Amino acid sequence: MNLQNRPIRLPALFAAVVFLLLVFTGKIAVSQTGSPGNTENKKKGSPLHLFIIGNSFSGNAAKYLRELSEEGGHELTIGRAELGGCSLQRHWEIAEAAEANPDNPKGKAYNGKSLKMLLSEGKWDVVTLQQYSMLSGDVDSYRPYAKKLYDYIKKLQPSANIVFHQTWAYRADADGFGQVAQGVLAKSEKEMWEKSRAAYHTIARELGASLIPTGDAFWRISSDSKWGFQKDTGFDYSQPQAPNLPNQNHSLHMGYTWNNNKLGFDSHHANAAGCYLGSLVWYGFLFHESPVRLKFVPEGVADDFAAQLKKTAWTTVQTVGKSSVK
Template identity: 55%
Template sequence: MAGISSRLIIVLSFLILEGTASAQKKSKQQPLRLFLIGNSFSQNASKYLPEISKQGGHQLIIGRAEIGGCPLQRHWDSVAVNLADSSRGRAYNGRSLKQLLSEGTWDVVTIQQASVFSGDLATYSPYARNLYNFIRQVQPNAKIVFHQTWPYRADAKMFGRINGNVFAKDQKEMWIYSRSSYHSMADSLGIQLIPVGDAFWKVASDAKWGYKKDTTFDHKNPVYPHLPTQDHALNIGYFWDKDRKLAFDANHANDAGCYLAGLVWYGFLFKENPRKVSFVAPGIPEDFAVELRKVAAGVLKKNTK
């Protein structure tokens, strides 16, 4: 018994030392400094990223240059105006993109197209390249990447543009054109993509996990506070506004969509497996959370081949 006890003490001591070393390693890890140039979609995608990162033992600092609905053109136009006259072009709460980017050293800087223009490749030029060159001047050592935004929910009233004033006819077409445009521009710039749009489509197109419209709900005569069933939706969808009127948002991510996007970002930034994440965003059923982690891991694996 004494021999067994001694061996047990040795094993426990080893595990304690190993755990302590691991904790010390995590505590000494330098924070990843992430800067987002985007809009509400980048805000959605990063909503749960700090909590996911913290749970995984990673420190994260996020900087932002975000304007609601802002496309690449508007981001670049603000830079061009500011370069010509430093008192103008301060589009981010009175500050310029150059000012924000110059605050310390950023490890990763992301750019994205506004979702409504994401399927129209012509809307990316020359703005994406101009922004890329500008970021490279201000932050020469930063890794610049594209955030691939997502398609709108299947029951959206309208989808994104794919060619001038031509709009995608459905969710799948929006995803296909958006994906193609992001990849074409990323390849042209020689940068990587954070494949959030692919993850959204993977869930939406799944026979079991994809959102299906509730055909039993009377949309013409809704009664507060009842809402249609929206199981497995990744977009906000139907909700009651402050005036108790039934509102609809098929574009922005709900908590499940924000969680999925955060998982993809986490896996991309830290080279971690999203399936090992234990944090779950509020209100997401455990079985659905498991599926979202699986999807995030799958699209990252596919995009790194």
């Protein structure tokens, strides 16, 4: 066909000219990636409203949940009632104080607000609860506070799905582990995981609630011969020299860090990899969707380790029943 002699269709030409003018004037944004099927810009279903009642461990576990949700195309609203080291008993006592006297400052422990005030700020689809990690292996420490909080939340948010966040055990080289009975501490990371897992499952069964199995995912990594953390036995812990640190490859916990020329040790809280694993578990649980395809990885987490964390998170969520709450 002779293109020079091909007739020009004026409507199509006019539309093309208008489109170009809109592009040049900024009225239309053109993707620089050339991928019109980008799922990051697509929202899936209705927004999920999540309210977290917890402490620093819930802050760790949900640290990257927003980034993962945005990439996965899930709209997410998060409310929080978190206090460092806060147990179920303390959360309940705060709520009880506010019920007895709404003006009592003890009942407004969450930045000047009570739990009732925070829970009443919207309609929440999912509300999470967790025990203080030091008490997580002692099932008696959950009673009667878990049920009191469960009933209290149900009264304020009758349609909410209340779930328990199963926290994790401390790192294998910790100088102490959580309580498993009154006056009795776990002797190892494995025992702390086993006892806390049993306690969470017992309470969840009693209340007919589901579990976010973050603690199980941590243990799957920690106990893996290839991916689990191994203590660096060649490091001189008695006379450390700044800024040298022991090899902490594949650690999920903060571990050793230098601060003002002092070597600190935190075997409890999650580092970037641990926070990432926790957020991956929460993502899989909340949206009943594998996080394996997601590309977001926090700075400092190696690609091969990140890939293993994603697979482990989804396998763990699938292993524990009732993984979807939507």
